[in-house]
Amino acid sequence: MKLFSHHTRQERDWIMYDVGNSALVLLSTTVVPIYFNALAAETTDSAGLVAQWGMAQTVASLIVALLMPVLGSLADYRGNKIKFFIGFFATGLVACFCQALPVSAAVFLAIFVVATVGLNSSMTFYDAMLVDITDDERMDDISSAGFAWGYIGSTVPFVACIALIFGGPALLGLDSMLCTQLSFVITGIWWLCFTVPLLRSYRQVHYKRSEDARAEVLDTFRGLARTMRDIFHDRRLFVFLVAFFFYIDGVHTVIAMATSYGSALGIDSTHLILALLVTQFVAFPSAVAYGRLADRFGTLTMILVAVVAYCGIVGFAAFFLKTATEFWVLAVLVGLFQGGIQALSRSYFGKIIPKDRANEYFGFYDIFGRYASVMGTLLVSVVTAATGSAELGVLSIAILLVVGFVMLLLMPKEHGEPAGA
Structure with missing residues (x-):
């Protein structure tokens, strides 16, 4: 394909997995909260819906954060990375299909948690594959391309889904x-089709060696302690992870709660879904541009720009988001910065860690990211439930973005490294 002529086969297949899994991510942040609200609306008020949805996100994030360091360390041994990837992908895929079953709101929410754990866990191993399929010089570009093509590619099944949802009753009865x-x-089939190429072509280049499975397990727990010590003594890596912990909280919380929040405000579901579809189209060129701007201005500089932007987005959502028009504005703003900050955070981290322990380190990267999500969605849920105001719940995460920004500014540089590199 000419669109991928400058990419190797492994780079292209790796990017394609983002096209596949992003379809479920998009469905989970748009249709799924509305569907859950419809299932639970008769017994729960608007504040309760936001609180329950936030709690489900919190539980899923907590499970992933607890699993990934141990499993990530095991996955660093030769041949293990693809095995764990397949296991969690298959779990998420089965749960995705199970969400189609006619069940109660509580059962649906439990299935959603399993699907989310499978999806997000597979993405941790997928992120760690980045060090195997490309080199440091191309990492910003490939990571950004993954998010970019994921955004635009996910719209294909999504358009089919919303056409069915809105047109099915009238046209098909x-x-x-x-x-x-x-x-x-539909989404599960799409995810499966775009995963197969990666399963066929991926080869683990960087790995740890061991003589037997028992040695792998024993070394895993010793390795976790060693990795924690190494992270703590590497000041640049440690401060970056702390900063990431705070600023990614705002990103994940906005993504996870946007549709539920808009629905609770009474915004029509058609506007919510179509506005977030626009987010995908805006995010495609924005993520590509972020990869190129990182080459020119530095990866950290572009991350800082995105953190400042997200502070503005949270403030806008808390103080001004009341109508469908304002939700469309929010969707465009999120699209401009969402892919960029996620892609550059992933690629920057991939550059500064030992390649043969990538999964182990990405397991801790996931801890910082997932526990941030736990804190963010839990904070929104608690504040909303305590005050009865979803607006205050959204506003409560702004301080975390500010802390993340300050920590990035304080991050030590390597000798001779320019600011914002």
Whole structure:
């Protein structure tokens, strides 16, 4: 394909997995909260819906954060990375299909948690594959391309899903709930199709060696202690992870709660879904541009720009988001910075860690990212439930973004490294 002519086969197949899994990410942040609200609306008020949705996100994030360091360390041994990737991908895929079953709101939420754990865990091993499929010089570009093509590619099944949801009842005579349930089947098939190429071509280049499985398990727990010590003594890596812990909280919380928040404000579901579809189209060129701007101005500089932007986005959501028009504005703003900050955080981290222990380090990267998500969604849920105000819940995460920004400014540089490199 000419679009990928400057990419190797492994780079292209790695990017394609983002096209596959992003379809479920998009569905989970748009249709799924609305579907859950419809299932639970008769027994729960708007504040309760936001609180329950935030708690489900919190539980899923907590599970992933607890699992990934140990499993990530095991995955660093030769041949293990792809095995763990397949295991969690398959778990997420089965749960994705199971969300199509006609069940109660509570059961659906439990299945959603399993699907989210499978998806996000597979993405941890996927992130660690980055060090195997490309080199440091191309890492910003490839990581950004993954997010960019994921955004635009995910719109294909998503458009099919919303066409079915909105057109199915009138054109096909199908129940609207059934149409929504079928969207999980469409999304699961898409995810599977774009995962197969990576499964065929991926080869683990960087790995730890061991003589037997027992030695791997024993070394895993010794290695975790060693890695924690190494991270703590590497000041640049440690401060970056702390900064990441705070600023990615704002990013993940906005992504996870946007549709639920908009729905609770009474914004029509059609506007919510179409506005977030626009986010995907805006995010495509923005993520590509971020990769190129990082080459010119430095990866850290562009991350700082995105953190400042997200502070503005959170303030806008808390103080001005009331109508569908304002939600469209929010969707565009998120699209401008979402992919860039995620892609450059991933690639920057990939550059500064030992390549043969990538999964182990990305396991800790996931801890910082997932516990930030735990804190953010939990904070929104608690503040919203305590005050009865979803607006105050959203505003409560702004301080975390500010702390992350300050920590990035304080991050020590290597000798001779320019600011913002």
